[in-house]
Amino acid sequence: MAKLFRAAIMGPPGSGKGTISKRIAQSFGLQYLSSGRYLRESIAANTEEGVLVKTYVERGMLVPDHVMTRLMLPKLEQLCGHSWLLDGFPRTLAQAVALNSLYQLDLVISLNIPYATLRERLSDRWIHPASGRVYNMGFNPPRVQGKDDITGEPLIQHDDDKPEALMARLRHYKDVAKPVIDLYKSQGILHSFSGTETDRIWPYINSLLTNKMHNQPSDTRQSQ
Numbered sequence: 701m702a703k704l705f706r707a708a709i710m711g712p713p714g715s716g717k718g719t720i721s722k723r724i725a726q727s728f729g730l731q732y733l734s735s736g737r738y739l740r741e742s743i744a745a746n747t748e749e750g751v752l753v754k755t756y757v758e759r760g761m762l763v764p765d766h767v768m769t770r771l772m773l774p775k776l777e778q779l780c781g782h783s784w785l786l787d788g789f790p791r792t793l794a795q796a797v798a799l800n801s802l803y804q805l806d807l808v809i810s811l812n813i814p815y816a817t818l819r820e821r822l823s824d825r826w827i828h829p830a831s832g833r834v835y836n837m838g839f840n841p842p843r844v845q846g847k848d849d850i851t852g853e854p855l856i857q858h859d860d861d862k863p864e865a866l867m868a869r870l871r872h873y874k875d876v877a878k879p880v881i882d883l884y885k886s887q888g889i890l891h892s893f894s895g896t897e898t899d900r901i902w903p904y905i906n907s908l909l910t911n912k913m914h915n916q917p918s919d920t921r922q923s924q
């Protein structure tokens with residue numbers, strides 16, 4: 701039986717995790733789970749957890765580890781039997797340790813994007829709240845300004861992309877990501893990519909994944 705492939709993508713807000721994750725999911729057929737998108741769906745649905753996480757997300761703060769692991773780990777259980785890619789989780793060492801106790805990751809992609817590029821991208825980002833479709837007024841603008849391409853409904857900006865929340869998110873990222881990056885480096889599964897354009901980084905990620913996934917050993921063990 702082919703071994704299941706488990707990967708995660710890390711990077712500061714606006715680094716292109718979501719954009720690259722969608723390309724990976726499409727090109728390699730992985731199930732893709734975005735923590736940010738899942739949180740925003742919970743907020744929009746006004747679930748009990750949505751009400752709780754809203755107070756953190758709208759201030760650009762990280763949702764506490766125990767809440768994140770309680771939300772994300774059961775979602776992964778539902779993906780049992782599939783290869784998957786995590787976008788935005790784990791984000792702290794405590795989350796990485798909790799994930800590690802259940803699943804061994806095969807690969808972690810870390811994106812290093814200059815601060816000025818991040819700031820520029822996020823202030824230009826608009827989303828279609830119902831579907832999560834993301835637009836950027838320069839990189840991938842909607843066909844009609846301010847409207848979703850598929851439904852024609854209005855686009856909005858996330859509260860956490862507004863300038864005050866954005867600064868807080870960028871500061872937090874640096875502090876909490878370092879021990880996670882060190883952990884995955886020590887496990888020999890970290891691959892870092894630097895640059896200012898997703899389209900230039902993508903071919904390297906594509907070829908890394910092609911290599912890794914085609915050279916995956918078969919696994920006779922029970923898959924988690």
Ligand code: G5P
Nearest residue numbers: 713714715716717718719735736763788825836839897898
């Ligand atoms: P999220 O949703 O995980 P962030 O802040 O980590 O949010 P974000 O903002 O979604 O990440 P991204 O996914 O890294 O960014 O980037 P993206 O959306 O693909 O690209 C950003 C923009 O740039 C888009 O408009 C895209 O079109 C454009 N773009 C991409 N490439 C290029 C390019 O080459 N050129 C140009 N010009 N544009 C480009 O998390 C949100 C919140 O949820 C909570 C936190 O509160 C967080 O702030 N949260 C967690 N809390 C605790 N633990 C966790 N694990 C959490 N996960 C989420």
